[in-house]
Amino acid sequence: EPEVTQTPSHQVTQMGQEVILRCVPISNHLYFYWYRQILGQKVEFLVSFYNNEISEKSEIFDDQFSVERPDGSNFTLKIRSTKLEDSAMYFCASSDRSRTGELFFGEGSRLTVL
């Protein structure tokens, strides 16, 4: 069964460092997403991406965040200068539909900022 894969599964970084989280969405999907879950809190929407541009972003997704689809398979989330409060589980998701909520999620990348 096709699945969304994320790397790394866990990354530890120092505050102020740049981090890139990588995702390989399901191959025929066109809609891509990043969500995050701070420990003990809700899963929160960060950004959606379609046709090589951001469709929607939340207020969390400020200038330190960026997303890119550098080639036909990868979808990346970059955090330019990490802060302690960026520590969270980051989930990538993809969908072949634009508006029915049927997302396929990866297993997540746990980011720990020290």
Next chain:
Amino acid sequence: AQSVTQLDSQVPVFEEAPVELRCNYSSSVSVYLFWYVQYPNQGLQLLLKYLSGSTLVESINGFEAEFNKSQTSFHLRKPSVHISDTAEYFCAVTLTGGGNKLTFGTGTQLKVEL
């Protein structure tokens, strides 16, 4: 803005007993409703969804949920749980015209015991 409330953070239950996980939502416009499940060390998986039509929806592994518009609820039920149902269950909504931006509840940890 829409919101989702899952009042029960943990629900312990014995195997073969029935279970209900509660979900209430708030929205000024129509929504689609979802239950996602997260098994240990895995990503979020869509369990079932309500888009339109019959208010009672079922999953392939015996769960069901009923959309109740007057009570703004979408409770998840299973008449007889199994050990393998141990997981975290997330209720989520998205606006019917709003793309795939999901708003999640805080999750309910279902722990099935022998």
